[in-house]
Amino acid sequence: MLVNIELLVRIDVHIRREATGGVQDFAQKMGLSRRHLFRYIEYLRDDCCLSIGYCKKRQTYYYTQRKVFILELGRNF
Numbered sequence: 001m002l003v004n005i006e007l008l009v010r011i012d013v014h015i016r017r018e019a020t021g022g023v024q025d026f027a028q029k030m031g032l033s034r035r036h037l038f039r040y041i042e043y044l045r046d047d048c049c050l051s052i053g054y055c056k057k058r059q060t061y062y063y064t065q066r067k068v069f070i071l072e073l074g075r076n077f
Contacts, residue, residue, distance in 0.1 A: 003043060007032075011040055015052060015061045022059040 011030060020026040027037040041061070044050045051064040 003040075008040065008044070011037075011044070015044075015063060018058070018060045018062045020059075020061045023054075025059075026061065 007030060014020045014026065014029070021029065023034055023037065027034045030037060030040075032040070041052055045052055052061055053064045054061050
């Protein structure tokens with residue numbers, strides 16, 4: 001999967017703020033389809049080892065563990 005670094009950072013900011021909104025709203029905010037949003041979240045979970053949950057009541061994604069998300073420039077994605 002080709003990863004857009006700027007988009008990853010924007011997704012990370014919304015998740016850290018717990019201000020993503022529902023899945024469809026979050027996808028629209030990011031300019032993505034739901035499927036592509038799920039792929040980015042899967043990338044953050046699997047490849048970046050971040051624990052991401054979704055609260056149906058608050059309708060937001062959130063980090064279940066506090067970790068620092070660091071992008072390595074020059075790394076092949």
